[in-house]
Amino acid sequence: MVLRAWAVEHRAPVEQVAAALERVGGWFSDRTPIDGAAPDPVTAPTLTTAPTLTDDEWVALLGADGEQLEELCAHADAARRAVTDPDALTFVVNRNLDTAVAAGLTGRPRLEDLVVEAHDLGATEICMQGPLPADAPADGYLRLIERIAAAAPVHLHALRPPEIRDAASRMGIGIDQFLQRARSAGLGSVPGTAAQVLDDEVRRVLAPPGVPAAADQWIEVIEAAHAAGLFSTATLLYGHVETPAHQVAHLRRLCEIQSRTGGFSELILMPMVADNTPPHLRSHAVRTASPRESRAVHAVARLLTLGAFDHVQVAWTKLDPDVVDDVLLGGVDDIGGMLLDGELLPTAGAEAGRVLDPAALTGFAERAGRVPRRRTTAYRQPDAGQLLRLDRVGR
Numbered sequence: 001m002v003l004r005a006w007a008v009e010h011r012a013p014v015e016q017v018a019a020a021l022e023r024v025g026g027w028f029s030d031r032t033p034i035d036g037a038a039p040d041p042v043t044a045p046t047l048t049t050a051p052t053l054t055d056d057e058w059v060a061l062l063g064a065d066g067e068q069l070e071e072l073c074a075h076a077d078a079a080r081r082a083v084t085d086p087d088a089l090t091f092v093v094n095r096n097l098d099t100a101v102a103a104g105l106t107g108r109p110r111l112e113d114l115v116v117e118a119h120d121l122g123a124t125e126i127c128m129q130g131p132l133p134a135d136a137p138a139d140g141y142l143r144l145i146e147r148i149a150a151a152a153p154v155h156l157h158a159l160r161p162p163e164i165r166d167a168a169s170r171m172g173i174g175i176d177q178f179l180q181r182a183r184s185a186g187l188g189s190v191p192g193t194a195a196q197v198l199d200d201e202v203r204r205v206l207a208p209p210g211v212p213a214a215a216d217q218w219i220e221v222i223e224a225a226h227a228a229g230l231f232s233t234a235t236l237l238y239g240h241v242e243t244p245a246h247q248v249a250h251l252r253r254l255c256e257i258q259s260r261t262g263g264f265s266e267l268i269l270m271p272m273v274a275d276n277t278p279p280h281l282r283s284h285a286v287r288t289a290s291p292r293e294s295r296a297v298h299a300v301a302r303l304l305t306l307g308a309f310d311h312v313q314v315a316w317t318k319l320d321p322d323v324v325d326d327v328l329l330g331g332v333d334d335i336g337g338m339l340l341d342g343e344l345l346p347t348a349g350a351e352a353g354r355v356l357d358p359a360a361l362t363g364f365a366e367r368a369g370r371v372p373r374r375r376t377t378a379y380r381q382p383d384a385g386q387l388l389r390l391d392r393v394g395r
Contacts, residue, residue: 012063020057021068024075024303027051031082048083049307050255055248058304062244062296069295076299076331083310084333088373089365090311091356093382094118094125094337096349099163100133102144109344111144112151117342119152125377127337128158129191129350131166141167142178142185149186155377156187160194161221175221179228189265189377190225190232194218197242198253205241219257226263231378234264234309238297239271239289251301255308265378266311266334269298273318291323295330302331311379316364317354328368334375335364 053061064072080086095118097111105111115126126148132140141159148156159167159182168178179187195218196206203213225232234254238247258264271289289297302312313334314327328335338356339349346352365372374382 011065012060014068016060017064017068020053020060021064021071021075023053023057024051024061024072028075028078050304051306053304055245055252058248058300059244061300061303062247062293064296064299065292069292069299073295073299073326073330076302077329079302079306080312080331080333083306085373087370088333089328089361089368089370090334090373090375090379091361092125092337092375092377093121093123093340094127094157094377095121095123095340095342096337096351097126097128098348098350099128099130099141099144099158101345101348102128102148103132103136103140105345111147113344114342114348115148115151115154117344118340119154121340121342123154123338123340124374124382125155125157125337127191127349128156129160129163129193131163132170138170138172140170142171142181145182145185145187155189157189157191157377158187160191161218162194164190164221164225165217175224176228179225179230183228183230187230190222190230192222192233192235192264192268193270195222195235195250195254196237197246198250199242199246202242202246206237215253219253222263223257223261226261231263231265233266233268233313234258235268235270236297236301237270237272239293247297247300248304251304255305258308264309266313267301267305267309268313268315268336269294269301270315271318291320291326294319294323295326298327298332299330316356317351321360321364324364325367328364328370335361 061072095114097114102111105114118126128144128148137143141163145156145158148154148158164175164178167182168175171178196203198215198218200213200215203215207213222232234257236247236250236254254264254267271294273288298312298314305312311334312332313336314324314332316324316335317339319327324335335356338361339351339354341349341352341355361372376382
């Protein structure tokens with residue numbers, strides 16, 4: 001397999017990108033008003049399917065630069081306006097918890113205290129990820145779900161596919177059985193992280209030595225979660241050893257899963273951050289994805305998955321603020337979570353110290369020409385009675 005070097009940008013020849021853009025433009029011309037304004041989802045409901053480009057054409061668009069990149073992003077943003085609220089930048093008020101930290105809270109504060117604090121600050125979601133320690137009780141994951149669900153009326157978005165496999169194995173039951181028990185205990189949805197790129201060769205490079213890497217293992221768990229009545233996010237980790245062709249194939253595969261299950265709530269695009277690269281990958285990961293690549297990946301993802309995914313989210317903690325500004329103008333409708341730290345134990349989450357405070361959130365929205373709008377994990381309107389405590393967020 002030929003792996004890409006991070007130091008090399010993949011750009012298609014100008015004429016190849018131009019031909020692909022002409023195809024996209026022709027597709028849009030049949031669906032947009034004469035004045036060129038973005039179609040309204042009520043008056044132009046036909047803008048709900050992706051352009052019928054070949055994989056080679058999508059790969060070419062991933063190499064767009066300069067004026068061609070601006071045209072690509074403009075098409076992607078028109079698609080965003082057609083299928084989501086055109087004036088809104090949505091976000092969820094949430095708190096992250098590391099599973100091992102949550103399990104280790106035996107004194108003060110208790111796990112329940114952190115959940116109640118997050119709810120009192122206005123959080124509608126607790127996101128818990130990461131493995132349990134090896135010596136934890138066999139039903140340790142299930143106990144944590146029960147405790148969080150009982151502490152406050154929040155949505156629990158927890159357990160990546162590797163943790164679900166681990167949980168089922170510890171309890172000696174099938175994945176589907178564990179998921180049914182987890183849902184009954186209070187699990188609301190599953191993070192689709194750990195997908196990386198759904199290609200076995202790429203995943204073998206990314207996986208630590210001795211860790212199973214088959215893409216089908218991630219797909220099996222995600223489809224089982226959807227079958228159990230749980231929805232999940234979908235993700236793409238880009239900017240490492242994959243090629244643009246891998247990115248396109250990955251997005252196609254996510255769309256295929258969505259067509260079977262309808263269980264994905266959103267698509268989150270995350271660059272690998274070089275500072276967090278594990279030792280076995282450092283010879284490949286010499287820098288993170290460029291701003292140009294991030295813009296192209298988000299725009300192509302919006303267009304290629306149109307009709308399968310309404311919501312495309314930017315991983316704001318993994319990109320410079322000016323790059324976040326750019327991708328918000330190129331097809332992205334959601335900025336993800338505020339990641340509240342709280343005051344009782346601010347280090348309890350994996351991205352502690354990265355709170356999206358109200359001023360920064362408002363700035364992102366204003367620069368994108370939109371207004372910030374709260375949502376739940378399932379993209380619904382939060383309970384009007386639960387207020388966001390702006391005076392305490394970010395402390």
